[in-house]
Amino acid sequence: LYYYLQERYGLANDKGIRTLEKPVTEQETHDPVDDLPLLDLSKVNFPASPKALNLMEASGLEHVNGKGLIIKLMIPEKSFLPFIRSNDGTPGIMLSVLIARAIERIHPRHEAPLVSNYIVNARPMLKANETFHNCTNRVVFHYDDKIRKMPLERQCTIYRGKTFVQADEDMIVRGMTVAGSMAQMILDLPDFSSRAKIAAQAMVGTYDAVTYIVSYVGRWSYPQLGHHIREFWTETPVGPFPLIEVAAVNGKIFVSFLQPFSDRRYYDALIDELQENGIEYVECGTTHVCTADIKA
Numbered sequence: 001l002y003y004y005l006q007e008r009y010g011l012a013n014d015k016g017i018r019t020l021e022k023p024v025t026e027q028e029t030h031d032p033v034d035d036l037p038l039l040d041l042s043k044v045n046f047p048a049s050p051k052a053l054n055l056m057e058a059s060g061l062e063h064v065n066g067k068g069l070i071i072k073l074m075i076p077e078k079s080f081l082p083f084i085r086s087n088d089g090t091p092g093i094m095l096s097v098l099i100a101r102a103i104e105r106i107h108p109r110h111e112a113p114l115v116s117n118y119i120v121n122a123r124p125m126l127k128a129n130e131t132f133h134n135c136t137n138r139v140v141f142h143y144d145d146k147i148r149k150m151p152l153e154r155q156c157t158i159y160r161g162k163t164f165v166q167a168d169e170d171m172i173v174r175g176m177t178v179a180g181s182m183a184q185m186i187l188d189l190p191d192f193s194s195r196a197k198i199a200a201q202a203m204v205g206t207y208d209a210v211t212y213i214v215s216y217v218g219r220w221s222y223p224q225l226g227h228h229i230r231e232f233w234t235e236t237p238v239g240p241f242p243l244i245e246v247a248a249v250n251g252k253i254f255v256s257f258l259q260p261f262s263d264r265r266y267y268d269a270l271i272d273e274l275q276e277n278g279i280e281y282v283e284c285g286t287t288h289v290c291t292a293d294i295k296a
Helices: 002-009 055-059 077-086 091-106 152-166 169-187 192-208 265-276
Strands: 069-076 115-121 136-142 212-219 243-249 252-259 282-288
Touching: 069 077, 069 265, 077 091, 077 252, 091 115, 091 152, 091 212, 091 243, 091 265, 115 152, 136 152, 136 169, 169 192, 252 265
Parallel strands: 115 212, 212 243
Antiparallel strands: 069 252, 069 282, 115 136, 243 252
C-alpha cells in the first residue's frame, strides 16, 4: 500500500513502515516461542473445560455452504469511542459484552454457560514486539448470573479486570509454553495426515468450551496511509461458532461478524443492543467468506 501511494500520490513518509530499503532484522524473524521450554504434555493434567452454550445446537441451525458468511458492520469512532469510555470499556471488550447481552435476548434461560474468548497480542509479554510470528493468546470471559444482573458499565469493568489478570506476563508465558509444546509435539509426528488429525482433535476441546470469539486487531498504525482506506474487513475460515473480527482505521470501526450459518438472529440481536444504547452504525452487506482453500 505504501508503494502504491508513493507512486500514485508521491507519498514520501515511511515512518514505522518496513520498506524494501530497510534490512530485515533478527527481531522480526525470530519466533519467541522457540525460547520457551518444552513440556512433556503426557505428564500434565489439564482439567476438562465445561461445555459452553453452543448457538448452532441451541437454535437448531445448519452449516451454510462454503466457508461461512461475513456480515459487515461499520461503527463511527466519533460516537462510539465516547460511549466506550463512559462505560469503562475498550472496543473489543465493549463488543464482547454487547454480544453476550445479545445472545441472552435469544436464550434468556440457557443452562450451558455463556463463555467467550477475547484474543490478545502476546508479543509484549514475550518481549518480542517486532516479530512477525502469530503470537496470540486468549482471555476467557464467563457471562454468568452475577455479571448478567450488572449494568453495562459494571460489566465492562469486570471484563477489563479479567483481561488485566489473564493477560499478565507470567500467565501468558505459561499459556504460550503449553501452546508451543503442543505445536512441537504435532510437528514431531511422522506424516502430515497424523499431524492434521491430532491438531483437529486438540481443537475440539477449545471449540466445545466457547460460545463465540472476539478478536480486535487494534487501531491502524500508519496514519499517513490510513486516510486512504475506505473499508477494512477481516476474513477467516469460520469454525462452529460466531467469530467477531474488529479493526479500526480512518475514524471507523469495522466489525466483521463471521458465522457458519445463514440465520441472522444473533447479528440482529446485536443490532438491537446498538440501537437501545444509541450507538450509530452502518450495515455494509453480507458475503460468503472467500479465504484460500486449505488442504488437510
